[in-house]
Amino acid sequence: xxxxxxxxxxxxxxxxxxxxxxxxxxxxxxxxxxxxxxxxxxxxxxxxxxxxxxxxxxxxxxxxxxxxxxxxxxxxxxxxxxxxxxxxxxxxxxxxxxxxxxxxxxxxxxxxxxxxxxxxxxxxxxxxxxxxxxxxxxxxxxxxxxxxxxxxxxxxxxxxxxxxxxxxxxxxxxxxxxxxxxxxxxxxxxxxxxxxxxxxxxxxxxxxxxxxxxxxxxxxxxxxxxxxxxxxxxxxxxxxxxxxxxxxxxxxxxxxxxxxxxxx
Amino acid sequence: xxxxxxxxxxxxxxxxxxxxxxxxxxxxxxxxxxxxxxxxxxxxxxxxxxxxxxxxxxxxxxxxxxxxxxxxxxxxxxxxxxxxxxxxxxxxxxxxxxxxxxxxxxxxxxxxxxxxxxxxxxxxxxxxxxxxxxxxxxxxxxxxxxxxxxxxxxxxxxxxxxxxxxxxxxxxxxxxxxxxxxxxxxxxxxxxxxxxxxxxxxxxxxxxxxxxxxxxxxxxxxxxxxxxxxxxxxxxxxxxxxxxxxxxxxxxxxxxxxxxxxxxxxxxxxxxxxxxxxxxxxxxxxxxxxxxxxxxxxxxxxxxxxxxxxxxxxxxxxxxxxxxxxxxxxxxxxxxxxxxxxxxxxxxxxxxxxxxxxxxxxxxxxxxxxxxxxxxxxxxxxxxxxxxxxxxxxxxxxxxxxxxxxxxxxxxxxxxxxxxxxxxxxxxxxxxxxxxxxxxxxxxxxxxxxxxxxxxxxxxxxxxxxxxxxxxxxxxxxxxxxxxxxxxxxxxxxxxxxxxxxxxxxxxxxxxxxxxxxxxxxxxxxxxxxxxxxxxxxxxxxxxxxxxxxxxxxxxxxxxxxxxxxxxxxxxxxxxxxxxxxxxxxxxxxxxxxxxxx
Numbered sequence: 001x002x003x004x005x006x007x008x009x010x011x012x013x014x015x016x017x018x019x020x021x022x023x024x025x026x027x028x029x030x031x032x033x034x035x036x037x038x039x040x041x042x043x044x045x046x047x048x049x050x051x052x053x054x055x056x057x058x059x060x061x062x063x064x065x066x067x068x069x070x071x072x073x074x075x076x077x078x079x080x081x082x083x084x085x086x087x088x089x090x091x092x093x094x095x096x097x098x099x100x101x102x103x104x105x106x107x108x109x110x111x112x113x114x115x116x117x118x119x120x121x122x123x124x125x126x127x128x129x130x131x132x133x134x135x136x137x138x139x140x141x142x143x144x145x146x147x148x149x150x151x152x153x154x155x156x157x158x159x160x161x162x163x164x165x166x167x168x169x170x171x172x173x174x175x176x177x178x179x180x181x182x183x184x185x186x187x188x189x190x191x192x193x194x195x196x197x198x199x200x201x202x203x204x205x206x207x208x209x210x211x212x213x214x215x216x217x218x219x220x221x222x223x224x225x226x227x228x229x230x231x232x233x234x235x236x237x238x239x240x241x242x243x244x245x246x247x248x249x250x251x252x253x254x255x256x257x258x259x260x261x262x263x264x
Numbered sequence: 265x266x267x268x269x270x271x272x273x274x275x276x277x278x279x280x281x282x283x284x285x286x287x288x289x290x291x292x293x294x295x296x297x298x299x300x301x302x303x304x305x306x307x308x309x310x311x312x313x314x315x316x317x318x319x320x321x322x323x324x325x326x327x328x329x330x331x332x333x334x335x336x337x338x339x340x341x342x343x344x345x346x347x348x349x350x351x352x353x354x355x356x357x358x359x360x361x362x363x364x365x366x367x368x369x370x371x372x373x374x375x376x377x378x379x380x381x382x383x384x385x386x387x388x389x390x391x392x393x394x395x396x397x398x399x400x401x402x403x404x405x406x407x408x409x410x411x412x413x414x415x416x417x418x419x420x421x422x423x424x425x426x427x428x429x430x431x432x433x434x435x436x437x438x439x440x441x442x443x444x445x446x447x448x449x450x451x452x453x454x455x456x457x458x459x460x461x462x463x464x465x466x467x468x469x470x471x472x473x474x475x476x477x478x479x480x481x482x483x484x485x486x487x488x489x490x491x492x493x494x495x496x497x498x499x500x501x502x503x504x505x506x507x508x509x510x511x512x513x514x515x516x517x518x519x520x521x522x523x524x525x526x527x528x529x530x531x532x533x534x535x536x537x538x539x540x541x542x543x544x545x546x547x548x549x550x551x552x553x554x555x556x557x558x559x560x561x562x563x564x565x566x567x568x569x570x571x572x573x574x575x576x577x578x579x580x581x582x583x584x585x586x587x588x589x590x591x592x593x594x595x596x597x598x599x600x601x602x603x604x605x606x607x608x609x610x611x612x613x614x615x616x617x618x619x620x621x622x623x624x625x626x627x628x629x630x631x632x633x634x635x636x637x638x639x640x641x642x643x644x645x646x647x648x649x650x651x652x653x654x655x656x657x658x659x660x661x662x663x664x665x666x667x668x669x670x671x672x673x674x675x676x677x678x679x680x681x682x683x684x685x686x687x688x689x690x691x692x693x694x695x696x697x698x699x700x701x702x703x704x705x706x707x708x709x710x711x712x713x714x715x716x717x718x719x720x721x722x723x724x725x726x727x728x729x730x731x732x733x734x735x736x737x738x739x740x741x742x743x744x745x746x747x748x749x750x751x752x753x754x755x756x757x758x759x760x761x762x763x764x765x766x767x768x769x770x771x772x773x774x775x776x777x778x779x780x781x782x783x784x785x786x787x788x789x790x791x792x793x794x795x796x797x798x799x800x801x802x803x804x805x806x807x808x809x810x811x812x813x814x815x816x817x818x819x820x821x822x823x824x825x826x827x828x829x830x831x832x833x834x835x836x837x838x839x840x841x842x843x844x845x846x847x848x849x850x851x852x853x854x855x856x857x858x859x860x861x862x
Contacts (some may be wrong), residue, residue, distance in 0.1 A: 048275070051271055051275075052271065052272075052275075074611075074612060075612055076612065076613075076614035076633075076635070076636050076641060077636060079285075079289060080286075083282060083285050083286065086282050087279070087282045087283065090275065090278065090279045090282060091279070093272075093275055094272075094275055094276050094279045112283060113286065114609060116283060116286040116287060117286030117289070118608045118609030118610075119608040119609070119612075119642070120286065120289070120612060121612060122607075122609065122610055122611050122612040131496075131497065131500075131688070131689050132688060132689065132690065135688060173699070174700070175680065175699040175700075176696065176697045176698070176699065178687075178691045178694075178697045179680065179683060179684050179687075179691070179697050179698060179699050180683075181687070181691070182683055182684045182686065182687025182688070182691045182692070182697070183683055183686060183687065185686075185687045185688035185691065186686035186687055186688075187686075188686065228676075228679035228680075229679070230609070230610055230678070230679055230682050230683075
């Protein structure tokens with residue numbers, strides 16, 4: 001359970017990323033587009049929360065979703081930002097099993113847009129200028145924050161697995177190892193490893209299970225990359241995340257003895 | 265059903281609708297091809313008012329461009345590195361009244377061609393006999409582009425050849441030959457350049473010269489000491505070649521003044537254009553940069569001021585490939601078209617159509633990108649684009665060529681490209697970190713775009729319908745009335761491909777007028793001279809250009825389509841010297857040759 005203070009750490013961090021990125025590199029192609037993504041996300045969350053939970057929900061989660069959409073999505077048009085945010089938040093209310101939503105909202109929204117609107121959107125995210133220092137700052141800050149939130153093991157497992165699989169891919173494909181490492185040095189992955197795969201609402205409960213899921217995401221991503229899928233990490237999380245939650249739900253639904261055996 | 269259940273059902277339906285929206289909007293998306301297959305000539309004439317027929321071979325042109333082969337350390341990604349060099353420029357070098365064509369080749373030992381227009385529908389390559397063919401000799405680099413301008417005001421257009429290597433200036437000896445004057449002019453020994461523009465920035469009546477570097481000038485791409493030659497970033501790179509502004513001192517000498525006048529940039533320039541965007545009387549300079557933002561410099565006649573961000577054109581980094589100016593609304597104001605890269609599902613930069621915002625003129629001019637609204641946003645891996653009235657209906661249309669590397673149709677390099685492009689500068693900046701191309705294509709075999717302007721804010725894609733069906737890796741586009749018929753023909757230079765000549769047929773009902781200007785006080789090429797034509801309540805402005813698009817130069821004469829039964833009020837010529845000249849009610853269907861009044 002996040003403390004009140006901790007709950008606001010991720011939105012502050014992601015806002016920091018946005019502001020530092022923008023004022024050093026001008027990452028926001030357009031203020032209105034990012035604003036549209038954030039406003040849509042919060043409005044849909046408030047509306048659906050009011051209708052289905054009968055209260056005004058704290059907009060922090062929706063804010064993170066909106067800002068993630070604003071950063072990750074690249075499109076010259078406005079509508080994808082609004083539609084992606086709406087899809088992301090709505091997915092939380094529609095795609096639920098035993099009271100839990102299955103997908104990280106922005107992962108679902110961005111994956112859906114990339115899959116369904118490929119001619120209009122992309123997520124080739126290069127907004128940090130490919131430079132070293134902002135990457136290091138984000139990684140160090142992000143790691144400290146994620147450590148404080150007690151979720152560093154998820155990020156750590158994924159990163160170690162990614163690097164190991166990069167070596168394996170390099171061996172299989174003959175590509176330079178650094179070319180296989182290149183994606184994780186980009187900003188897309190900073191959001192991916194600090195915000196998407198660590199999302200408390202869409203990860204399994206046990207620490208070992210969380211590490212296993214992170215490893216499974218990296219494993220599926222490795223396979224997708226061998227098939228040259230550009231957005232492999234999104235799609236890997238899209239598949240592995242809900243699958244893990246469904247397995248956990250299935251285990252929870254079994255009698256205690258059977259559940260213990262299943263876990264064993 | 266309980267109220268909560270109903271609400272959930274409605275929400276599920278809304279969710280499905282949200283997922284369907286991208287599909288629906290894709291169907292309505294502008295930029296889709298209006299016709300799947302070529303239509304007959306008569307259909308095209310009836311529906312669009314013109315038809316383009318590729319006639320290079322019939323016209324005696326059989327030019328094939330060859331890409332360079334650079335240092336062997338770059339072998340694994342050679343198709344990507346050696347992907348530039350096909351260029352075309354139009355010039356009447358011998359003053360016989362027929363536009364000629366100069367085209368570059370880019371392999372060591374390959375020859376450039378100068379196609380003299382014989383006036384009978386055919387051309388003959390005279391480059392070798394006139395001394396401008398064998399310009400890609402070992403150790404001097406290879407050709408990347410050429411622009412023509414009469415730098416010594418002797419009445420004949422001289423040739424500036426840019427290369428990845430030694431730039432060359434050739435003096436035109438009254439149409440009978442060319443003399444190499446590079447050293448006398450004071451040009452530097454090596455620039456890895458892809459763009460150059462002739463313009464008289466200080467209004468002294470002598471043409472000055474801008475050259476934009478792409479790779480840094482200290483790199484000899486045939487003898488590399490390092491493989492760290494790539495851009496440090498895909499969108500924020502500032503480790504490219506420097507920029508040069510050569511001030512014409514007269515007597516065939518130039519002085520490099522870029523730093524003194526405020527042009528200092530190491531972005532990766534691919535295209536540049538000059539036009540008086542504010543009506544100030546001084547040509548402003550627009551640079552389209554690869555791997556970064558565009559740059560716009562306002563010129564006060566003495567110095568240049570970087571107004572890229574202030575005007576709105578230098579904010580979002582893209583991959584600028586081409587720049588062209590056109591008065592697309594017939595309102596006497598230029599829009600600026602900059603081509604970029606778009607690939608479904610991978611990289612959607614979108615081309616930019618910078619349109620001046622109403623009410624903000626002069627130095628306060630601001631631009632907004634209306635490419636999407638106007639339907640000229642998505643052009644694939646776009647390169648050269650030029651405005652011109654292809655059907656003589658009175659509005660400027662847009663011809664765009666594209667396609668990067670066409671090799672194996674079934675295997676793509678996009679995945680590897682996107683993988684490395686997003687990586688840290690230490691990775692992306694070193695060629696040895698890039699996966700091998702291995703015969704794959706990257707944005708290859710792309711369909712070209714011919715966008716017809718309806719004059720009311722919409723462009724319609726008609727390429728296949730009007731006969732443009734080639735899928736070569738297009739680079740440079742130049743427009744010219746090659747056969748003096750009052751229509752704009754299209755010449756396209758393709759990388760590793762043939763030079764294409766599209767002969768235009770236009771419905772005779774649409775009228776036209778052309779202006780060929782000659783400066784006296786102003787530079788004799790009249791580069792920078794503007795003609796504003798008034799007819800039927802419209803006014804269209806055009807400017808004589810010293811280079812535009814990508815590695816291209818249109819004909820110097822200005823062509824105006826006028827539509828049916830036009831009533832011309834007047835033509836106002838503003839010369840670079842500042843003089844204005846008004847021609848009342850000129851007759852249509854003629855080429856007006858006008859000399860600047862004393």
